[in-house]
Amino acid sequence: MKKKESFYLLVIVLLFVICTGCISDRTPEKVTIPDGQFSSYEINLSADNLTNSTTYYLYTDKKNKTTQAVTTIVNTSTLNITIQKDISAHAKSKEEYGIEDLVIIANFSCDNKSDRSNFSSLSNTSYNTSYYESSTTKMISIEFAQPTTGFVACSFSGEFGYFHQLLTRNETIIVVLPPKHSTGNIILGGITKPKKPDETYTDENNRLCLLWNNPYPDKTIIDIRYYKSILPAILTITVLVLGTCILIISLYYSNEIRKLRKKRELINSKIK
Known part of the structure; x- marks a missing residue:
């Protein structure tokens, strides 16, 4: 009897683990992300006063890649890039790690712009990449x-x-919408997290x-719905x-109903 109870308990535990997605989690593994072209990104090497930040450029004209992320790192040893699974599911990276076209420009001082003149030396940065997958990210x-x-720049799809x-670190976040696009319409949708x-x-x-x-860490998610600027006007x-059409039709039928009532009243009066 005890063996039977133990078996049922084991089955319940396994079902719970499967439902919570723990079995699908994987331990970190060393990977190689396909390199991208520096010219594909909007990176300002001459920028002053570098601070930790990430700018997300949203596009509507890049095949299978709707987002480019450019992250500025300052005295950083580790950078984690996290993407929700339902967003990265359409990524076309051969290894399907969620991002592709990785570009890393580093090895220079915040105070010495002369260090940034040699692009080849800036791009020759020693680093390792590892990949971790959970049930949702x-x-x-x-x-x-x-x-x-x-x-650090990369592309991913959404x-x-x-x-x-x-969001996974304390930094300035900038989201750049595609040209001729906007957000915030009460019907079409806008920014849900953070509110403003x-x-x-x-x-x-x-x-x-x-x-x-x-x-x-007060906010951990950014949610934005965006659309062509002309859509609210349309x-x-x-x-x-x-x-206007509904009003005209309503007035027309209301007028016709009044006419019919008057005719019926006239007919009834003649019969009497």
């Missing part, structure tokens, strides 16, 4: 041989019109930029046209 950990200052990103950026501005390419100053015009 994919994480790439980049470990540098020594504390490093510079830039749903057009929807940006979802997990600390700053909103338009860059030199006429793109709407949303900035949060160090939202982590929606408003459509609602007005439909409303």
Whole structure:
């Protein structure tokens, strides 16, 4: 009897583990992420006063890659890039690690711009990458041989019109929407997490930029729905046209009903 009870208990434990997704978790493994081209990213090597930050550039014209992330690191030994599984599921990386086109520009001082003149020396940075997968996320950990200052850029895919990103470190977050796109419409959707950026501005390419100053650890997720800037106007015009049509039809049928009632009353009066 005890053996039977132990067997049932074991089955219950296994079912619980499977349901919680623990079996699908994997221990970190050393991997190689395909390199990308520096020219594919918007990286400003001459930037002053470098601080920890990540800028997410959202696109609608890049095949299978809707997001490019450019992270600035300052005296950093390890950088973790975390992507939710349902977002990275469409990534076309051969190893399907969630990101691709990895570019690392480092080995220079924040105070000495002359160190940044030789691109080949900047890109020759010693680091290792490892991959960890849980039931809901994919994480790439980049470990540098020594504390490093510079830039880390990568690309990944997501749903057009929807940006979802997990936050894992204390840094400035900037989300750059595609040109002629906006967010915040009460019907079409907007920013759900965090509720409101600390700053909103338009860059030199006429793109709407949303900035949060160090939202982590108070906020761990950024959720944004974005759409073409003209859509709210189209929606408003459509609602007005439909409303006008409904009003005209209602008035027409109301008038016809009144006429029919008068005719019926006239007929009834003649019969009497």
